[in-house]
Amino acid sequence: MKVLIADDDQISRMITKAAVEQSGHDCIVAVDGDSAWDLYQAHAPSAVVTDLMMPGLNGLDLCRAIREREQDTYTYVILVTSHGSRKDVLAGMEAGADDYVTKPLDPFNLHIRLLAAQRITSLHADLAKYRTALTKQARTDPLTKLNNRLKLTEDLGQLHSRSDRYSRDYCLAMVDVDNFKSYNDIYGHQAGDAALVAIASTLAGEVRQSDGVYRFGGEEFLLVLREQTATGAEVVMERIRAAVHALQIEHSGDPDGILTISAGVSAFADGHRAGTEQLLREADLALYAAKASGRNRVTLASTLSQGVD
Secondary structure, eight states, X not given: OEXXXXXXXXXXXXXXXXXXXXXXXXXXXXXXXXHHHHHHHHHOOSEEEEESSOSSSOHHHHHHHHHHHOSSOOOEEEEEESSOOHHHHHHHHHHTOXXXXXXSOOHHHHHHHHHHHHHHHHHHHHHHHHHHHHHXXXXXXXXXXXXXXXXXXXXXXHHHHHHHHHTOOEEEEEEEETTXXXXXXXXXXXXXXXXXXXXXXXXXXXXXXXXXXXEEETTEEEEXXXXXXXXXXXXXXXXXXXXXXXXXXXXXXXXXSBOOEEEEEEEEBTTBOOOHHHHHHHHHHHHHHXXXXXXXXXXXXXXXXXOOO
C-alpha cells in the first residue's frame, strides 16, 4: 500500500516513515500541507498519515481537500495530534478523517491502523469495480453487446448540446432488419438472435470509433454519426447496407433470398437545428419510407416530400 506522510517536524517524519516502512508499505513524505496536497494529486496514495498542525494546509484542510477530490477511489486518512484532545479528534472526524493517533507516535498503534486502512481501501476498490461493471451492464444490450437506449439517451443529449453550442453537424440513422419477423418464423428465434449479433457486429465495424451504434429495440438499431453531413451519412449507410448484404445470411422469406437492412437518415445541420426527439422521428419516418419503397435501401429525411414539423 502506498502511504503519504505529512509532517513539518523532521523527527516525527523520520519516526512515522520508519513505522510505515516497517509495516511493509511504500512511503511518500511531505514537509508541509501544501506539498502533501501536491504529492497526493501526483501519486494517489491509499492512505495518508497527516499531522494536525502544519504550515500551508493544516491536517483538517488537507483531509477536506482529499474528500472533495475523491470519486471512485477512497483514501484512508489518519490524523496525528499532539494531545489527542476530544476537540481535536472530533474536528478531524468531521473533516473526514478515518482514525487518529497521538504523539509521541507508537509504531504498534500505527501498524494496527494501517492494517484497517488496507482492508477498507481494498473494499472500496472492489466496490468501485462492481459499480463500474453494473453501470456498464445497465447501459449494454445483453444480446448484441451494443449500447442500449439508456446509453443512447445520455450520449445523444451530450452530443446534441455540444453540436448546438459549437454549430456542428451530426446525423442519426435508424436501421431495421428487413422481413425479420418472417426470418424468426422460418428459422427460429435462436437463429434470429445469431443474425442480430452478426448484423450488430457489422454495423459497429463499419463506423468510426467516434460514432455510436445502439440497439434501439427488437431488430432496430440507431447509429449516431458525429460531425457528419446528410450526404456523408448517406455514403456511410450505403456502405453499411452493402456490408450487411455481403454477409449472405440466407432468408427464404425475403425477395432477395438473404437478410438485408433498410435505413432512414436525419441530420442536425445549418438550417435545421431540430431537437433530438424530432430528429429521431424524422429518421424513423425516413426508415418507413425506405421500407415502403422496396426495402434494402437508404432514405434521407430531407428528401421526403411531406416534410416533418
